[in-house]
Amino acid sequence: MQPAVVVTGASSGLGVEFAKLAAAEGARVVLIARSRPELDALAASIDPSGRLTVVLSLDLSSPDAGEVIVRELEALDLYCHILINNAGFGLFGDAVELDRQQQLGIIDVNVRAATDLMLRFLPGMVARRSGAVLNVGSVAGFAPGPRMAVYFASKAYLISISQGLRQEVRGAGVTVTCLCPGPVRTPFLARAGADRVALFKLLPKLDAADVARAGWNAMRAGHALCVPGISNKVSIALTRMMPRSLVLALVGYLQRARRRLA
Ligand SMILES: NC(=O)c1ccc[n+]([C@@H]2O[C@H](COP(=O)([O-])OP(=O)(O)OC[C@H]3O[C@@H](n4cnc5c(N)ncnc54)[C@H](OP(=O)(O)O)[C@@H]3O)[C@@H](O)[C@H]2O)c1
Numbered sequence: 001m002q003p004a005v006v007v008t009g010a011s012s013g014l015g016v017e018f019a020k021l022a023a024a025e026g027a028r029v030v031l032i033a034r035s036r037p038e039l040d041a042l043a044a045s046i047d048p049s050g051r052l053t054v055v056l057s058l059d060l061s062s063p064d065a066g067e068v069i070v071r072e073l074e075a076l077d078l079y080c081h082i083l084i085n086n087a088g089f090g091l092f093g094d095a096v097e098l099d100r101q102q103q104l105g106i107i108d109v110n111v112r113a114a115t116d117l118m119l120r121f122l123p124g125m126v127a128r129r130s131g132a133v134l135n136v137g138s139v140a141g142f143a144p145g146p147r148m149a150v151y152f153a154s155k156a157y158l159i160s161i162s163q164g165l166r167q168e169v170r171g172a173g174v175t176v177t178c179l180c181p182g183p184v185r186t187p188f189l190a191r192a193g194a195d196r197v198a199l200f201k202l203l204p205k206l207d208a209a210d211v212a213r214a215g216w217n218a219m220r221a222g223h224a225l226c227v228p229g230i231s232n233k234v235s236i237a238l239t240r241m242m243p244r245s246l247v248l249a250l251v252g253y254l255q256r257a258r259r260r261l262a
Pocket residue numbers: 008009010011012013014015032033034035036058059060061086087088089090109136137138139180181182183184185186187188189191
């Protein structure tokens with residue numbers, strides 16, 4: 001069997017950059033997202049020979065997505081050596097007003113699918129005593145987030161599980177890293193309806209290529225956490241120093257101050 005880098009959310013934004021980084025190392029890359037044309041175009045650009053890249057167009061919110069991915073890898077004689085849990089989305093608005101199913105979809109993709117893939121692939125990595133997971137969290141995971149409550153909570157979960165699993169597998173030579181970006185220039189904020197929100201306008205937007213490279217390097221170095229950008233590091237440090245009630249009030253204010261600062 002051949003080792004492969006599995007990248008979820010590879011049709012856009014950070015996922016495209018992770019796929020490029022993996023391909024630049026000559027790895028077999030498995031590209032996963034729903035948008036088939038974007039995945040096919042990326043595969044053609046990073047692997048013109050078509051021998052190293054596999055495209056899996058599927059919806060990670062589907063309960064059988066993990067099973068489908070494992071079956072596809074086995075059929076191709078591949079095993080997951082590096083898992084990049086990058087797929088994710090958010091929704092801006094009060095939870096009581098947003099669609100319930102769409103909000104549950106955030107948990108299905110950001111939390112359930114990411115966990116499912118780790119639980120499926122980590123045992124093999126531990127048995128081989130080699131492998132790495134990179135989970136894409138967010139600075140949002142360090143604070144409660146009124147008006148994006150489910151999204152912020154999903155990222156807090158990813159930070160927590162990354163640290164817990166990392167501790168469990170570290171003796172086996174396997175690493176789990178959590179990349180926690182602030183705002184990045186990708187379609188994410190516009191898709192979430194949050195591109196005009198004050199909280200995300202205060203922090204400078206970083207380039208997707210730079211953020212992905214920082215995360216990739218942190219994963220390669222076996223680091224636990226990667227927060228790209230000074231302003232994001234400072235905002236997390238402040239969040240950790242301030243009482244939770246003050247953080248909540250501040251985030252709540254910034255999430256409401258949309259029109260004034262937009
Ligand atoms: N951009 C930011 O400001 C920012 C900040 C902090 C953290 N992040 C995190 O970074 C990660 C990547 O986001 P991005 O900024 O690159 O945003 P993006 O350009 O919107 O990319 C999101 C990716 O997730 C995939 N995805 C979403 N729902 C899916 C589903 N149901 N099934 C399969 N794939 C799905 C999308 O593919 P399809 O639509 O083709 O399925 C797309 O490839 C996310 O986890 C996000 O939470 C982003």
